Amino acid sequence: MNTETDFDAIVVGSGISGGWAAKELTEKGLKVLMLERGAPIRHGADYKGEHMAPWDIPFGGKPLRELYKNEYAIQSKIYAFDETTRHFFNNDKENPYVYNEEKPFQWKRGDVLGGRSLTWGRQVYRWSDLDFEANKNDGHGIDWPIRYKDIAPWYSYVEKFVGVSGEALGLPHLPDGEFQPPMAMNFMERKIKKSIEENFPERHMTIGRCAIQTEAKNNRGACHYCGPCARGCSVGAYFSSQSSTLPAAEKTGNLTTLTQSVVEGLDYDPAQGKVSGVRVIDAQTGAKKTYRAKLVFLCASTVASTQILLNSKSESFRNGMANRSGALGRYLMDHTDGNGAYGIMTGDLDKYHKGNRPNGVYIPRFRNLPGQSQSPNFLRGYGYQGGSMRMDWKQMSQQVPGFGVRFKQSLRAPGPWIAYLGGFGEHLPDQNSRMMLDDNQVDRFGIPQVRFDSAFGKNEKAMAVDVVEQAELMLKTAGATMVKGFTSNSTPGDAIHEMGTARMGNDPSESVLNGWNQAHDVKNLFVTDGSCMTSSSCVNPSITYMALTARAVDYAVKQLHAGNI
Amino acid sequence: MDRRTLLKNTAMVLGGLASASVARAVLAGVDSGVAVKTPIFTALQREKCSVLTEIIIPRTDTPGAIDAGVPHFVEVMVSDWYTDRERQIFFAGLEALDQYCTDNFEKRFLECSAEQRINALEQAEKDIKDYKPETDGMAGEGEGSLLPGPEDEGKPFFSKIKELTVLGYYTSEVGATEELRYDPMPMEYTDIEFSEIGRQWSS
Numbered sequence: 001m002n003t004e005t006d007f008d009a010i011v012v013g014s015g016i017s018g019g020w021a022a023k024e025l026t027e028k029g030l031k032v033l034m035l036e037r038g039a040p041i042r043h044g045a046d047y048k049g050e051h052m053a054p055w056d057i058p059f060g061g062k063p064l065r066e067l068y069k070n071e072y073a074i075q076s077k078i079y080a081f082d083e084t085t086r087h088f089f090n091n092d093k094e095n096p097y098v099y100n101e102e103k104p105f106q107w108k109r110g111d112v113l114g115g116r117s118l119t120w121g122r123q124v125y126r127w128s129d130l131d132f133e134a135n136k137n138d139g140h141g142i143d144w145p146i147r148y149k150d151i152a153p154w155y156s157y158v159e160k161f162v163g164v165s166g167e168a169l170g171l172p173h174l175p176d177g178e179f180q181p182p183m184a185m186n187f188m189e190r191k192i193k194k195s196i197e198e199n200f201p202e203r204h205m206t207i208g209r210c211a212i213q214t215e216a217k218n219n220r221g222a223c224h225y226c227g228p229c230a231r232g233c234s235v236g237a238y239f240s241s242q243s244s245t246l247p248a249a250e251k252t253g254n255l256t257t258l259t260q261s262v263v264e265g266l267d268y269d270p271a272q273g274k275v276s277g278v279r280v281i282d283a284q285t286g287a288k289k290t291y292r293a294k295l296v297f298l299c300a301s302t303v304a305s306t307q308i309l310l311n312s313k314s315e316s317f318r319n320g321m322a323n324r325s326g327a328l329g330r331y332l333m334d335h336t337d338g339n340g341a342y343g344i345m346t347g348d349l350d351k352y353h354k355g356n357r358p359n360g361v362y363i364p365r366f367r368n369l370p371g372q373s374q375s376p377n378f379l380r381g382y383g384y385q386g387g388s389m390r391m392d393w394k395q396m397s398q399q400v401p402g403f404g405v406r407f408k409q410s411l412r413a414p415g416p417w418i419a420y421l422g423g424f425g426e427h428l429p430d431q432n433s434r435m436m437l438d439d440n441q442v443d444r445f446g447i448p449q450v451r452f453d454s455a456f457g458k459n460e461k462a463m464a465v466d467v468v469e470q471a472e473l474m475l476k477t478a479g480a481t482m483v484k485g486f487t488s489n490s491t492p493g494d495a496i497h498e499m500g501t502a503r504m505g506n507d508p509s510e511s512v513l514n515g516w517n518q519a520h521d522v523k524n525l526f527v528t529d530g531s532c533m534t535s536s537s538c539v540n541p542s543i544t545y546m547a548l549t550a551r552a553v554d555y556a557v558k559q560l561h562a563g564n565i
Numbered sequence: 566m567d568r569r570t571l572l573k574n575t576a577m578v579l580g581g582l583a584s585a586s587v588a589r590a591v592l593a594g595v596d597s598g599v600a601v602k603t604p605i606f607t608a609l610q611r612e613k614c615s616v617l618t619e620i621i622i623p624r625t626d627t628p629g630a631i632d633a634g635v636p637h638f639v640e641v642m643v644s645d646w647y648t649d650r651e652r653q654i655f656f657a658g659l660e661a662l663d664q665y666c667t668d669n670f671e672k673r674f675l676e677c678s679a680e681q682r683i684n685a686l687e688q689a690e691k692d693i694k695d696y697k698p699e700t701d702g703m704a705g706e707g708e709g710s711l712l713p714g715p716e717d718e719g720k721p722f723f724s725k726i727k728e729l730t731v732l733g734y735y736t737s738e739v740g741a742t743e744e745l746r747y748d749p750m751p752m753e754y755t756d757i758e759f760s761e762i763g764r765q766w767s768s
Contacts, residue, residue, distance in 0.1 A: 051749060054736040054768050058599065059646045060638070061736065065716065187756045225751045227768070352762070355754035393745065393765060397731040403621040403686065411735075412744070414765035 007033040007256070008560075009295040010278050012263050012308065015115025017529040017545045018299035019245030020158070024553035025297070026254035033291055034255060035280060037262045037300075038111040041088070041118065043242035047232025049084025058083050078108055078496070080119045080230035088118050088230075097450040098438050105435075105452035106493030107303060113259050114241040115301065116496070119230040122211045122238050122358070123385070124164050125539035126155050126175040130370065134426075135535050138379050141331060141429030144534045145506045145515030148175070154547035161248075162239045162546065163218055165359075166209030174364040174539070180214045182207045183223075183359050187351040188388040188417045195478035196363070203366045203474075208359040208385065211239035211543070218244065227356025238358070260284050262445055265312040266296065266321055266525070274524040274565075275321075281445045295524050295556055295565065299549065302332075302530035303435055306501040307450050309512075309527075310437045322502070322519035325510050329501050330434045332454050333427040333536040336382070337495035338488025339464045340422035341471035343480030345388060348417060352390060360387035363421065363474075365538055367466065378463040382425035382538045384471065391415030419480055423467035424495060426538040428459050433492070435501060454492040497541055499530035517552035524565050528552045601637075602645045605652075612675060613659050614639050614726070620686055621730040627744045630734050638733030639726070651718050651725065658722020662689065689723040696721050741767035 008030035011021045018034065025032045040046075054061070061082060068076035075081050075089040090109035099105045110116040129148045135141035152175070159178040168176035185193065185207050193205040212229070216222045220243055221235030229238050236243030249255040260283040267290065269276035277290040298305040306329055312321035320328050363384040368374050396415040400407060427433075433455070437448035468485040475483050492498065505511025508520035517532050519525040528549040530541060537544075559565045606614070618630035618639060630636070643655055662674040662685050670681050677685065700715045717724075734740040741747045745767035 053738070053749070054741050055738045057736070059642060060732040062642075062646060062732075063716075064646075065648070184754050184756075186754075225754050226749060350759050352757050352759040352765075353754065354748070354757045354762075354766075355751035356768070357754035390765070393731070393735050393767070397727075397735075402690070403727060404683070405623055405625055408622050408625065408744075411731075412764050413759065 007031050007291065007293040009033070009297060010035065010291055010293040011297045011299055012278065013115060013298070013300035013304070013529065014113050014241055014246070014257070015110065015299065015301060015529075016117045016120065016241070016542050017301075017549045018115070018297070019117060019241030019249070020546050020549040021297040021299050021526075021528060021553055022249040022255055023245040024550050025295070025557070026249040026252040028553070028557045029252075029254065030295070030557065031254050032249070032256065033293065034249075034257045035261045035263055035278070035291075036113050036115075036257065036259045037283060037304075038113060038115070038259060040259045041112045041114055041232075041242065043236070043247070044232070044234035046087075047234055048087065049228075049231035050234060051226060052084055052231070074106055075108060077106065077494075078119075080228075084228065084231045085119060088112050088114075088232075095443060096441070097452070098441060099452040103453060103455045104491050104493075105454050106491065106496075107450070107452070107498075108493060108496045109301065109304075113257070114246070117240040118232060118242065120240075120542060121496075121540065122229060123362075123540040124159070124162070124166075124177070124209050124211050124543035125362075125364075125383075126177055127151070127537050127539065127544055128173045128175050130173045130365075131535065131537040131539075134380060134537075135429065140379070141535050142503070142505045142507070142510055145504050145511075150515070151544070151547050151551065154551040155543065158543065158546040158550055161218060161244065162211050162543070163213035163215075163220065163244075164209060164211055164543075165214040165223075167206045169204055169206055169364070171204065171364060173369055177209070177543075179209070180217070183210070183212075183214060183357055185361060186353045186388065188345055188348065188419065189361050191348075192345075192388060192419060192475075192478040193361070196474050199477050200366070200474065202369070202372070203363060205361055205363050208362045210359045212358060213237050219247075220244070223358070225355035225357060227358055229358045262447070263300065263308050264288075264445065264447055265308060268312065268314045268316055268321060268522065270314070270316045273522065275522055281447075283445070286445070294560060295526065297549075297553070297556075298525070298527040298531075299529045302498045302501055302533075303450060305527055305529055305531045306435060307437070307447075309502065311448060317521075322512050322522050322525060324521055325508060325512060327431075327503060327505075327510055328512050329436050330431045331429040331500040331503055331534075332433045332435055332452075332492065332498065333429060333500040333533065334454075334492040335427055335495040335497045335536060335538060336423070336425035336456055336460045336464050336467075336490055338422065338490040339425070339467040339471075339486070340384065340386070340420065341468060341475055341483055341485040342418060342420040343475045343483035345417035345419050345478070345480055349413070351417075352414065360385050362386075367463075375466070377466065378459050379428065380426040380459070380463070380538065382423040382463055382467050384421040384423050384467075386419065386421035386471075388417055388419040391418050419475055419478070421471040421475065423464070423471065424497075424538055424540070425460055425463045425467060427492070427536045428457065429500060429503075429535055430457060433457075433500075452492075456490075456492065497530075497536070499533035499536055499541055502527050502531040503534045504532050505534060516555040517548055518556070523559075526552050526556055599641055601641050605644050606640050609675070610656070610659055611636070611640060613662070614643075616675065616682065617686065617726055618730045618733070620683060621727055622734045622740075628739045630730055633734050633737040633739040635730055635733040635737065638737070639729045642729050642733075648718055654719070654722055655725050658689065658725070661722065662686075665689075686723070689721075692721045693723050696724075735767055 267277035310320040367381040615636035
């Protein structure tokens, strides 16, 4: 078996976290090897669905049912999955995993360079101490080893580079960031906002804070409002590894990238207390190779990073690397999703909107805030994402009966205004919500398949009831008619905010990572993707992974130079 | 959030930096780009479909379904995208039109007058009243219920031909740019008065 030792650091994964790790490490002068299991995707050149005209999309944009059912059974449920984006996603048939049928887990994965940074929802919200202190205050999970003040400067650092548009609100529980000018709300959204803020004193509605530039900056363009970001954006208006972190890392001359390189596991050197090698399988040839480096950053995504650690067994770590606590694989969290309400806002048919805004509105958490009376039914809280727009011909053609000249004429104008609010709810950490390696089944590389055992609990279900009720109430109050609440009975994975399984903590006996994302027991190993999370908040998590990654790199490199690693 | 931004249907839909050109003079029967992979239509079925799409979206002061190449789109969808069950319902529906016309007008559908053909299609539309959808076509699993859900394979012939005609027409270059309005590079998101453009956006 070959070994190579000529890298200062190895980064596993090229998505949101891996891209940041590579950028920061290379900019600090380290020679970095980035390993990505998927195929290469070039910025611009490989965005084959970008700006595709409706008439060029196969089958009018309808799903290829047989193919999706057989090969993309999980990924095809993603809102951003269709023929213009399919090449970015995982083939589920080739990459199987297992779960108990009664407790399905939707593992939604990219399978290309850039990972899910190409197709993510781009919503970015800072955490606050309401989140970092939540476990300590209500006793679910263990306390975070960090507080908002530890991460705040790193939020600022990454936000400036990411290019975040949004509105400052001055809310302590949803801290403001480094914002470019916010995208606009439309006429009806402003009307709903006014109603909510007049009738519900502690509630706010704002435009989504998103990783889409409204100003040309950072060698990237501003949004041109074509709409479907997930097809790729060759002007780089939204943040992806391809548009942002990878070019920065490549510019240093310190980055080596290997795609179609699957990490099987890590080798451990007990004498040094360090990772001594990263075992890689060439996805095309099956050839195996081990790479060595001074630092290893696992950024393969929540589930994949923990899969690698669980599959890294040695005399020292019989249950997986850095797993003396037994916490590895446990406390798997997501957000509840798909609960809310919609309704028709009658009138104002002379008002319309121009442009396809790839963003919606946001109603920050308003439940169980400090100083409020606390809900008797559930702990923690949720936020809404939503919007209002005129119904289009696709929707209206199903409502308008008949055919012929009058039918055609009726579709010339858009339908009525429709408004929608959907909640994302916090998921309490629970040791029985977990992933593990299956005892029997392996994948095409011989790596044990992931087995999930995770379900939402009583708190999430009780919260979802309030999510629906309050959405209905706010829409009705704003004047909506035909208001209809909906509950999708989402299961973990649906929100694509999966996190936990290698949590941070102060106590090595109950956590995997310390307050610097460094493994308690393996000093050159850092895990900075969603697996590090100790609780889940209710806001979209990606910007927090970015800030934690940049912070961890800063610490790791200082420790390396000081001779402590 | 555009994620669940809801209404994948409404908001995003298909952007595009088309070679937004003059209306391509796409004639019925002319291959509008994508060939039928597994041709199964008889000449008669093709002709019937063509007539039906034009009844559903006729030429007015703007092009109609035939001008937009919709008959070819319908043939592609039925031949290459439909399931066997959907095809069976579709072809049975075409047959039923002939049966209805024979019973009522003593002529086959294509031999009927324009009024009689419309009457036959109106009759077909009545079939959908008692139909109970197998899915509501909306509730996407794990998403907001406004997102498109599983296809309703069992829906009657009328729903099928209408859906395909509408989809083919409004996603065609002619339908998207001449009947509706298409702006692949809006450069802004802003309020406008509907009267400023007088049509809805096609995407």
